[in-house]
Amino acid sequence: MTDINRRTFLRTTGGVAALGATIGFPTLALGAVRRVVVIGGGAGGATAAKYLRKLDSNISVTLIEAKPNYTSCFMSNEVLSGERTLDSITFGYDGLRRHGVEVVIDRAVGIDPVKKRVQTAGGNGFDYDACVVSPGIGFKWEAIEGYNEQVSKETIPHAWYAGPQTELLRRQIQAMPEGGRVIVVAPPNPFKCPPGPYERASQIAMYCKHHNPKAKVIILDPKFAFSKKGLYTEGWTKLYGYGTDNSMIEWIGGHEGGTVEGVDPATLTLQTEFEEVQGDVINIIPAQKAGAIAFAADLVDGDWCPVDKQTFESKRHKDIYVLGDASSAAKMPKSAYAANSQAKVAVAAIVARFQGMEPGDPTFVNTCYSVVGEDFGISVAAVYGLDAKNNMIMPIKGAGGLSPANASPEIRQREVSYAHSWFKNVINDMLE
Template sequence: MSNKFSRRNFVKAGAAVGAASLAAGFSPFAIGGAHGSKKVVVVGGGVGGATAAKYIKMMDSSIDVTLIEANKDYYTCFLSNEVLGGDRQMNTLKISYAGLKGHGVKVVNDIVTGIDSGKQMVKTRGGDSFKYDRCIVSPGVDFKWELIDGYDASVAENTPHAWKAGPQTVTLRKQLESMRDGGTVIIAPPPNPFRCPPGPGERISQIAHYLKNNKPKSKILAFDPKKGFSKKGLFVDGWARHYGFDAGSMSGGLIDYTLQDGVVAYDARTKTVTTKSGNKIKGDVVNIIPAQKAGAIAAAAGLTNAKGWCPIKGNTFESTQHKNIHVIGDAAIASPLPKSGYAANSEGKVCAAAVVALLNGKEAPHPTYVNTCYSIIAPNDGISVAMVYNFVDGKIGKVKGSGGLTPKAFDAKARAREQQYAYSWFENIKADSWG
């Protein structure tokens, strides 16, 4: 979008905002783009932002939706662990924004530098300004680099976290490929809360799958600051069946998992991690997943709390700190909804319905949410966790008795199907969010 175009929008949007607050009887079927149409600016084109943008257009095509995203293409975090394991190619993770454009969403390739909640204006590094009636911020996560001495964004170029899929996924895969048989892979899962709770367990599984078939003398050493981790029972059962692991000692075969002793320092020159208890271990491949917080723009816009996450109202995802700005996805405090792709997709729809209703002078409809996460332990061995959520007494809650984990007793037929359903999840959530 050119400067000229955005200035023109700015003038017309000024009139639109004035009308919006009075427009209790506004017709949702008003035709026409520029003249008086309501403006939504979506910041971030990940699962949450893309879903919200698409569904707003599906629900009310008269709303002018602009999505601003830093990257030309998006790479899904989900199933990127299979790239590390060698069973998936990077191009299957790649998403273009053509689908959203087809729904009438204006996609702008730029970086948002500020959100002025008073002027209701989003500003970009490219120098453009975008006026909004409602802004939806879906910035994903950023890292608390300061918690691991010696590890930062530049060190992560060569010692990748790979917790945002893309070039770092490729780097980590190449490092695994070039590692000698008998090498040590160090994985440092993050403290809670973080994006994709079952992700570290799946990553360990996928790397073990690669090592088993290619470098069986190697070892994965995990140093986790937490007391436990998501889907632990199912993962350790799978590691025992596939990778020689012993659940009692939490070690054996290809994997050695240390709980309550996370990585606190890293020496990039010698590839040596230091754990909280003072252990120093040298790795051949090191994967540090740092502690997380909401994406940087959320803090810059004053949307975060002291812990770095964004408090929201659970039925609209409107920030409790700034009016007319909604925050969805991993950055939002939507607990008990997890920080997952499926939850971001579900939140995007709840937020879209609320924004459409509010822009049309109506009350936000009653929300409903689902989360479903799959993990692939090994070929033909998929597991899942699911939950249905409701909104009761002003809070998001789990629907009692719903959801839960794949039953622990191993059933080969069901596990093979879960893998196929995981791939269906992958294809459908890509299409539903960006297609």
């Protein structure tokens, strides 16, 4: 295996220029082999494992992942409309194995930051010089009375991890009576994929438009606004009659009583602040927090893991780096592309540290595409720099922005193609 050359790495990170400049290439294998243990083989963890090996093939990298395959949440809303299958968003870890990553299918249950050892449910221990933690989110089940994990598996799926619940929700939508009502309960901030609930409502409406045209999708939302609201509203107006009496989509925000307080799974009835609302299909996306291992390993402050945003090293324990959804990485959103970008910054910082060098100033990138309907895509993009004084990741003015309002059909169609090619590229960058 050859080490990635410096210029290629800088290009793929989207510009960790100062960081790259501090790293000497190629690496000289001096002293003991360094060990990195990565927990979680999703957008952040898989990228970190792969790029550690690419940047320095002398580093021993072990990925501990609970599941044998990764089913991406990104693009999983398209499974609901029938645009794609769950198989098309499910991938194995052989690509990482080919990079020399040792992939262990097991669940990490604890990290000893003093002994520098990760413990797994399978009873094994893995020593590390640096540990990367990217476990994604967990749910705050207590936020809505009557909702719990069992209910989510049987009756009211969250489908906020793609998998069996995505298929359950799809079957429920297909089996809905003519003119039925799907209720999507959106979560409070912060949560993974800020535009995701609204893309989901759009994809369900897209299915219903063809198969159940009198059906309605109602979004109950505790928030007063949401990501790309203007562009969604434009798409919903053009495609689903939004704003008319016959609109297929209705959004009820926090100011209109959209906060859901309880649910009766037996009658599919939601209790909002003001009234009871009944649905034929209900999708509750619960309030969120960092994944369980972040709590077990004492990496959280409140719901999320504070990190030094120059390196993504935990503010609570040295030599542990927390990436992706679990980290507190304002002002980056919790997205796959953000996790992918953060992973490269953390990897560069880890390798620099192994070589006795200081990390430089990182830049980050994120684009979130949403497919609102057939041939109707929208996006938001940003490049971010570090505000070291305030430990904040700030969007760089003039780099990025929203896709244009009232764009031509060609532009909207192109955004759908871009969304699909972004998906292929990011999966490739993580896992191949």
